[in-house]
Every structure is written in C-alpha cells, then in structure tokens.
Amino acid sequence: MKYSHSLVVAAVERPREGYVLLKLRLPAEVSLSDIEPGQFVELLAPRAPHTFLRRPISVNFVDYADRTLWLLIHEVGEGTRAFSALSPGDKLDCVYALGHGFPIDLPEAESYLLVGGGVGTAPLLYYGSLLHEQGRKVTFLLGGRRSVDLMQLDDFGRYGRVCLTTEDGSTGERGFVTAHSVWATEHFDVVATCGPKPMMMAVAAKAAEVGIDSCYASLENLMACGLGACLCCVEKNADGHNVCVCKEGPVFNVRQLSWQSYK
Amino acid sequence: MAKLQVNIGALSLQNPVLTASGTFGYGLEFADFVDLNRLGGFVVKGTTLRPREGNDYPRMAETTGGMLNCVGLQNPGVEHFCQHIYPQLKGLKSEVIVNVSGSSPADYAACARHIDALEEVHAIELNISCPNVKDGGMAFGVTCEGAASVVREVRKAYSKTLIVKLSPNVTDIASIARAVEAEGADAVSLINTLMGMSVDIERRCSRLSIGTGGLSGPCVKPVALRMVSQVAKAVKLPIIGLGGIMTAEDAIEFLMVGATAVQIGTANFIDPAVTMKVVDGIDRWLDDHGIADVHDIIGVIG
Structure with a gap:
C-alpha cells in the first residue's frame, strides 16, 4: 500500500553542514514493517517557487519505537534546502513508500x-x-x-x-x-x-x-x-x-x- | 451535486475529468491514491503497433513551473496491451481510452484496428503530436495534409469515437483542427507538449538525451487556453482541453473557453490524488455558484 500524507516533522537534526536528518511521524494506519529498506519517498518542497517536481529521498531508518521515518537529505538546490529549513511541528507532503528495496529474505545468506x-x-x-x-x-x-x-x-x-x-x-x-x-x-x-x-x-x-x-x-x-x-x-x-x-x-x-x- | 455528465461524440463520460496519456500509466499505478471508478475516464499510455524502447536516459528535466520530457513512446505494443493490460481494466465505470501512435498512416490504422476489437474501449486518441520521435508522431500533426492523411486511414479502420490530439507546435492550430474535422474525427484534444530545451551550463550540453523535449505543467496553461479558445471558434467538434491543469479552477477555465472535457497530465506527478480533487472541486464550484449542469459553463466565454 502506498500513501500520500502530510506528515508532521517530529525532529530536525544536522549531522553536518549541508545535511539535514528529518524524522517524520507516521500515522497509525501505516504498517511500519511494510516499509522495505531501500524504498524511497517523494517529498514536495515547501515554499520553493522554482521547484516543481517532488524530490525522491531514500528511507534512512524507520524507528518502530517512536513511529518515525528518518530521511537524510543532502542540500544541493532550492528543493533540498527547503527541507532543511523545516522545524519540528511543520508538515511535509510525502508520497511513500515507493519502489522495491533490498532483499531481507535471502535463504542461506548469512x-x-x-x-x-x-x-x-x-x-x-x-x-x-x-x-x-x-x-x-x-x-x-x-x-x-x-x-x-x-x-x-x-x-x-x-x-x-x-x-x-x-x-x-x-x-x-x-x-x-x-x-x-x-x-x-x-x-x-x-x-x-x-x-x-x-x-x-x-x-x-x-x-x-x-x-x-x-x-x-x-x-x-x-x-x-x-x-x-x-x-x-x-x-x-x-x-x-x-x-x-x-x-x-x-x-x-x-x-x-x-x-x-x-x- | 451538479450534473457532470458530458458527451464526447458517442462517448458518454460520467464527469468531464480525464487523465492525459503518458502521465497516468495504465491507471493501475494510481489505484492506491485514486478511485478509478470516479474518473470520467483515463487515457492510457501511447500505444504503437510494435513495442518501442523509447529514447535513452536522461528523459526529463525540471523547469520553472513545469518539466520537459523526451520519453519517446516507450510501450510494450498493442498486442501486449490487448492481451495483458486490457483484461485488468475491464468492468470500470470510467472510460478507458487508448492513445494510439504510429510511423505511417497504415501503422496507425493497424493499431486502431486491434483496439476496435476491445469491447470495453469505446474511444481512441490519435497521437499525431508527439514531439519526441523522429519517425511519425508530430511529423503528421504539423501540416493539414499530414493530419488529414492519418485521420483518413484510421477512420476507415476504427468505428468508435475517434479523438485526435493536436500539437501546439504549429502556426495555426485551428486550421489543423478543421482538417481533421473534415476527415471524420469525432473530437479533438489539445494541447500536446510544447517543444522545448534545457541546458546544463557546466557540462555544456542539453539535459535531455535527444536534445529537445516536450514542455508540460502549469507554465503551458496560458498557451493551452488560448489554443482551446481558438479551436472552439473554428470547429463544431467537442474539444478536450489540457495543458497545465493543477486544480478544479484551472479545469473550469478550460471548460469556459469551450472545452467539453479536460485531461489532467503532469499534475499527477505532483499529487497522485489530484484527479479526485478536480472532480470534487468542479462539483463544489458549480454548487457554490448555483449551477445545476456543467454544460451551463462550457463555452460561456466566446
């Protein structure tokens, strides 16, 4: 199941200059274990007038304990800088989780x-x-x-x-x-x-x-x-x-x- | 609840909202976001007699208020569509319209003949306006003779509603519309994408593999509206308007200048549920303005 939601930003961290780690709160209807590693989300950049399309960003982590989806974003242009300007409590328009991820059920692969x-x-x-x-x-x-x-x-x-x-x-x-x-x-x-x-x-x-x-x-x-x-x-x-x-x-x-x- | 039902030739649509070819896949890709039964219909990906690989990557460049693409009609071919995709699209309340392309009038006609046999597909949209292929496509759509030659061949092969999608990359789009009307088309849809370009100045090259691409998105809407208005004055055929529609209000603009229905294209990439919002938004706008039937706003701007 794919979703289109306006997700609440739970936390914004800056692991280094030029990068932002967004933690987005996932609604109760989303089954966290359905999100595959290697899948991605499509984010709509807020207040970025020259950015038209969504930005595909890979899933960094899913924290099952506090129901957050982590996205590590490199600021390279107007769209990605707009994500960096977000604060906790802001909302972010997100289509997810998309594509096919890494295999987690390979037999005999230790x-x-x-x-x-x-x-x-x-x-x-x-x-x-x-x-x-x-x-x-x-x-x-x-x-x-x-x-x-x-x-x-x-x-x-x-x-x-x-x-x-x-x-x-x-x-x-x-x-x-x-x-x-x-x-x-x-x-x-x-x-x-x-x-x-x-x-x-x-x-x-x-x-x-x-x-x-x-x-x-x-x-x-x-x-x-x-x-x-x-x-x-x-x-x-x-x-x-x-x-x-x-x-x-x-x-x-x-x-x-x-x-x-x-x- | 205003009356939203409209007719495009013999084709009855439960509402005037369709999707544009190449922007909605085969509909199934959007099933998690959209109730396909609530659309007026959807126009599936451009289909050709033989499978096509399309152009090389990169095929897309973002622009201010829109995007360029040069996909080049990648599709698995009409036989694959009939055998493997069509069965998944049966039983819907919305109309499935197949966009047909080719490299010669005979090619188009042969492809249309395959589609004619599909019981639940009641219309085709003839793509004589793709800017991204060398052999055919827009080559037919930019002259009255070329457009007429394709429609003439397909009309002999196809018995149901025949919609012709027009190119904006012409001097006088109204004359092309008149030419296809004279050959028996049942409707026209416009506009296809505008040919454009985008340059990477660091690498000193085009951002698209074939150099140019088709521009779409809200940046083209004023051009599209102007052309729909011109064509509405030139022909008696019903018109399907498209080009940069993002909202119900955008769609209503097209209806007011003479479109009987609209297509939502690039907006599907920004909001996969946009079509539902446009259907509901048109209905609400009509209610708010005390208008009982969508026909009361179609073509009110002369």
Whole structure:
C-alpha cells in the first residue's frame, strides 16, 4: 500500500553542514514493517517557487519505537534546502513508500557487506538494522572524501561492524571503498551498495572479482512521478530494455542490469 | 451535486475529468491514491503497433513551473496491451481510452484496428503530436495534409469515437483542427507538449538525451487556453482541453473557453490524488455558484 500524507516533522537534526536528518511521524494506519529498506519517498518542497517536481529521498531508518521515518537529505538546490529549513511541528507532503528495496529474505545468506558512499550510506542503516534483527552478520563499509563526510557512525555501530575509508586518509583506511582490506580478509555472501553510480559499478566489479555472486545496487536516476507512470527514470536492463528505476528498482540485483562487470 | 455528465461524440463520460496519456500509466499505478471508478475516464499510455524502447536516459528535466520530457513512446505494443493490460481494466465505470501512435498512416490504422476489437474501449486518441520521435508522431500533426492523411486511414479502420490530439507546435492550430474535422474525427484534444530545451551550463550540453523535449505543467496553461479558445471558434467538434491543469479552477477555465472535457497530465506527478480533487472541486464550484449542469459553463466565454 502506498500513501500520500502530510506528515508532521517530529525532529530536525544536522549531522553536518549541508545535511539535514528529518524524522517524520507516521500515522497509525501505516504498517511500519511494510516499509522495505531501500524504498524511497517523494517529498514536495515547501515554499520553493522554482521547484516543481517532488524530490525522491531514500528511507534512512524507520524507528518502530517512536513511529518515525528518518530521511537524510543532502542540500544541493532550492528543493533540498527547503527541507532543511523545516522545524519540528511543520508538515511535509510525502508520497511513500515507493519502489522495491533490498532483499531481507535471502535463504542461506548469512554475511552481508553493505557498501555506501557519501549520502548513499543513508538506506544502509535501515537495511543493516533489519538484517541484524534477523541475526545475520552485518559489516558496513562506508566511504567519503574526508572524515566529515561519514555520518551516523554511532547508529551504524549498533547493527554491525563498521569499516571506513576516506580519500584523504583522515579516518579509516585511505582510498576508495573498493580498496579496503576487508574485501581480502573476509568472505561475504551478499554485497549491497548505494552511492554514486561509478562507485556502485566499481563495487559490483569488486564483488565479482572476489567471487561474491549476490550483489545489489540502489540507483537514483532522475525521476518525476515515482510510480512507474512517466517512464523518465529508465535504466537499461541486461536484455537492453529500458526499465523504470522507481518501480522495478530502485534496488536491482546487478545481474539484472547492463553493467559490464557481471557479463 | 451538479450534473457532470458530458458527451464526447458517442462517448458518454460520467464527469468531464480525464487523465492525459503518458502521465497516468495504465491507471493501475494510481489505484492506491485514486478511485478509478470516479474518473470520467483515463487515457492510457501511447500505444504503437510494435513495442518501442523509447529514447535513452536522461528523459526529463525540471523547469520553472513545469518539466520537459523526451520519453519517446516507450510501450510494450498493442498486442501486449490487448492481451495483458486490457483484461485488468475491464468492468470500470470510467472510460478507458487508448492513445494510439504510429510511423505511417497504415501503422496507425493497424493499431486502431486491434483496439476496435476491445469491447470495453469505446474511444481512441490519435497521437499525431508527439514531439519526441523522429519517425511519425508530430511529423503528421504539423501540416493539414499530414493530419488529414492519418485521420483518413484510421477512420476507415476504427468505428468508435475517434479523438485526435493536436500539437501546439504549429502556426495555426485551428486550421489543423478543421482538417481533421473534415476527415471524420469525432473530437479533438489539445494541447500536446510544447517543444522545448534545457541546458546544463557546466557540462555544456542539453539535459535531455535527444536534445529537445516536450514542455508540460502549469507554465503551458496560458498557451493551452488560448489554443482551446481558438479551436472552439473554428470547429463544431467537442474539444478536450489540457495543458497545465493543477486544480478544479484551472479545469473550469478550460471548460469556459469551450472545452467539453479536460485531461489532467503532469499534475499527477505532483499529487497522485489530484484527479479526485478536480472532480470534487468542479462539483463544489458549480454548487457554490448555483449551477445545476456543467454544460451551463462550457463555452460561456466566446
């Protein structure tokens, strides 16, 4: 079931400059466990006259205890800055929860490496929390340019081991996520990734290189409706056909895509 | 409760609110937000004789008060529609109208013939105005001869209500409307999108894969209203008005300049329940103004 609601902002946090974490109160009618990790919402930017379309934002976390939906938003333009200007008690027009998320019911998959870059780390928090709850072994591999880019580390730490990389070496291992030593020292059954597309393609290639068959990536193509109607957000699948990221994805097994690494 | 029922040719609509092709999928995508039975009808995605992949990504750019798209008629083809999608759309109280496109008059006619066989589809909308495909589409809709040639072929193949969707990318839209009226069209719908462009100055390229796209959204409404008004003066056919309708008040503007029904397009992307609000809003506005029948406002602005 998808919903269109005006949600009350319960809390506004600023994990670092240029980013906002919104916690939105979910109404009683919404079944929280129906929200899949990796799904997204479409937000209408308030008081942003040059912003016409909704903004797709991935689900960062669902807090079952206080019934809040967390969204970690990078301020990049007028629309996303409008979300940053919200205060607790304000309302936000939200269509949710959309698309298909990360798999949480894979049989015989015990160990998961969740690889995120920049704000792309956001959906991995909720995903990791659900896997942890199921007793799966979760390792987060989070990368940024500098240490300031790495956010919510305490939250991630609650649900698994956290490995870090920065390009300047200020925190964790120096370099890209694909260069981290954990790839060589441990085996994982599943890799899941979210972040810039070149990073995700490199992660998929790395997973293939070390013999991990199961790799999932969350795409963020430009989209309008978020419902599979406008056909704007397409990605080529393995057969060369255009599929909607909003409806068939945003999470795909990389084998479903035309990415070279698995061909 | 005012009387909202209107006729488009032989097609009876329970209210004048339809959705625009390419903005509402096959209706089913919106079932969580909209009671499909409460719409006047919905026009499903542009359908062609053979499946089409459409254009490459990126296909969309946001603009002030609207958006550009260059989807390029991606669709699974008419046979897939008839076998797999149509069965899911049967039994609705609202009318299902199929938007038909092609690359030659014979193509359009062959596609229309498939749709003619579907018992519960009582109308097609002929798309001679898609700005995003090279082979056909708008090529037919920008000259009177081209428009007439398609309508002539399809009229022979299709027995039910034939609506022709007109392009605004022309010098004189009224002359195109007269040309399709002369070939036996039952109604016209207008406007399709306006050809436009958006540039990424850092990358020094268009934001759209094929360079240009079709502009839609509230930014086009004044142009659309003007064209509906012009066409209403030029032909006797019923007109379906569209272009940037976001609210019931916008829809009423179109009715007042001569549209018998309206289509909601891009607004579905902003508010997936907008069509219900427009249906209810028209009804409420008529009640508030003591008007018993929607026909009493259609074309009141001459």
